[in-house]
Amino acid sequence: MNPAPPQARAGTLKALRYLALAGVLLLAARAGVTILREPCVGVADNLDYWRVARPAGIQVDPQPRQGSHVVCSYPLTTPDLKESLTSPSLLAWLVTLPQRGTDGGSLDLRRIGTVYWLASVAVLAAAFFAGVNVLPLLMIAWVVYDPGFLLFFNSLYADPALIVAQLATVLLLGLDPLDPRRVKALALLVGAAAVAGFSKMQYSPFPAVLLGVCLLALVFHCRVPSRTQAGLLLVLLALAVAAPLHFVYGPAPRFLDANNYNATFGGIARVAADPAAALAALGIPEEHRGRKPKDYFAADSGPDDPVMPALRRLSRLRLLSLYLTDGTALSRTAQAVHADLGKVRTHPRGTFTRGEGGRPSRVFRTPEQFSLWRGRLLHRIPLWSLLLLGGVAAFLAARAVRSGRGRWTAGETVLLFLVLWSTSQFAVAVLGEGFVNLHQHLLGARLGLDLLLVLVLCRLLLLVTRRDAPADAQVGQGSAKLPGL
Numbered sequence: 001m002n003p004a005p006p007q008a009r010a011g012t013l014k015a016l017r018y019l020a021l022a023g024v025l026l027l028a029a030r031a032g033v034t035i036l037r038e039p040c041v042g043v044a045d046n047l048d049y050w051r052v053a054r055p056a057g058i059q060v061d062p063q064p065r066q067g068s069h070v071v072c073s074y075p076l077t078t079p080d081l082k083e084s085l086t087s088p089s090l091l092a093w094l095v096t097l098p099q100r101g102t103d104g105g106s107l108d109l110r111r112i113g114t115v116y117w118l119a120s121v122a123v124l125a126a127a128f129f130a131g132v133n134v135l136p137l138l139m140i141a142w143v144v145y146d147p148g149f150l151l152f153f154n155s156l157y158a159d160p161a162l163i164v165a166q167l168a169t170v171l172l173l174g175l176d177p178l179d180p181r182r183v184k185a186l187a188l189l190v191g192a193a194a195v196a197g198f199s200k201m202q203y204s205p206f207p208a209v210l211l212g213v214c215l216l217a218l219v220f221h222c223r224v225p226s227r228t229q230a231g232l233l234l235v236l237l238a239l240a241v242a243a244p245l246h247f248v249y250g251p252a253p254r255f256l257d258a259n260n261y262n263a264t265f266g267g268i269a270r271v272a273a274d275p276a277a278a279l280a281a282l283g284i285p286e287e288h289r290g291r292k293p294k295d296y297f298a299a300d301s302g303p304d305d306p307v308m309p310a311l312r313r314l315s316r317l318r319l320l321s322l323y324l325t326d327g328t329a330l331s332r333t334a335q336a337v338h339a340d341l342g343k344v345r346t347h348p349r350g351t352f353t354r355g356e357g358g359r360p361s362r363v364f365r366t367p368e369q370f371s372l373w374r375g376r377l378l379h380r381i382p383l384w385s386l387l388l389l390g391g392v393a394a395f396l397a398a399r400a401v402r403s404g405r406g407r408w409t410a411g412e413t414v415l416l417f418l419v420l421w422s423t424s425q426f427a428v429a430v431l432g433e434g435f436v437n438l439h440q441h442l443l444g445a446r447l448g449l450d451l452l453l454v455l456v457l458c459r460l461l462l463l464v465t466r467r468d469a470p471a472d473a474q475v476g477q478g479s480a481k482l483p484g485l
Helices: 006-036 050-056 087-099 109-130 134-144 147-153 159-174 183-197 206-221 227-248 256-271 275-281 316-325 327-341 370-378 384-401 410-433 443-465
Strands: 073-075 106-108
Touching: 006 109, 006 134, 006 147, 050 087, 087 106, 087 109, 087 159, 087 183, 106 109, 109 134, 109 147, 109 159, 134 147, 134 159, 134 443, 147 159, 147 443, 159 183, 159 206, 159 410, 159 443, 183 206, 183 227, 206 227, 206 384, 206 410, 256 275, 256 316, 256 327, 256 410, 275 316, 316 327, 316 410, 327 384, 327 410, 327 443, 370 443, 384 410, 384 443, 410 443
Parallel strands: none
Antiparallel strands: 073 106
């Protein structure tokens, strides 16, 4: 059979681009309808809303069956941004300003969700007009608008700030912000890092990871940054230092005693081949090494617990070395991380209101959502998530070795960021709180892994379609180097 003539192939590829663009618009519109639906859907409060709500002046009270059902409206109180200022609490406070009146007013949760949704749409639209290729844009939108991520927009958690910032970061890196002609893209990238880094203690390493990726990309590109670029990278360096300090020593919310207890008794003590020896290596007194591997609250611990003086001296570097030198602990950790990443749900909380959810609470799903299809296709592959990370890391290492030949592109920089960010989040989650609430603590890593998966698929498809397509008709035409069509 003779291959189709170049003009026919060009027409087919052009039609595919239009279909992909229509898909992006459809997904964005569907997401908007979901955010604004009545009754509302979102992610229920598991007693963490207060971190964003209290400084923004939003009154959140405990509910029956906490974490099972969404509440759509909250009364407003006096804000106090100095108490625990973060990027999500600042946004929530700004959203409440039009609703504040002499009687206090109230906040519909969907107002915050609409702001995050509009921000995500603006990011996608800006990326399209800047030249990002349509197919990876479609696949990225498919991931971000999965209900597992989208419904966080209708919540008072810090996670939606990370989701939008991570979306912007991936697309901006695809535009090659380290090119001297794209200073605005680099400035926006620094802004996205600030939003993510100051959203939550767990996400405070975001600017540091991004800075490391930018520096490595400059080396692999064999580029010397301009004076303006160097200034923006110095700002990113300042954010990389300031964000963690803000949560450890500043006014942001922190729970260091609980974190240390969970990392020890809810972490290494659960997976080590010899838990008592591991606890001894961490400096835990002998009389406390036989404790049951429970979390801080289940163990009814507190600031006066006699084990706390030892836990407050906990070294995360020492803890990391225990995981890396204990094959049993490493294997059990990998299995636990993969098991949670492989679930269709991104968190264990309810998503419907009490009237619509019933008992037990139902979970909002759509037939086309990314996580359902990912689960159906990959659930039979053992440890596929870790194999994906390892495979992409090996590919990037090979590309870096050959970067002197001009083989490193912005596409590789995107993949490098997603590999390093996802891996760092595994470490932060496990070293930070062990296996306590691991499912919900892997949200940032899961988003990175899902984006990595679809971009790798786009890259593979690119290799197939570009083999025979004429140069002026290739899907993926545009200035961006995002790894896809």
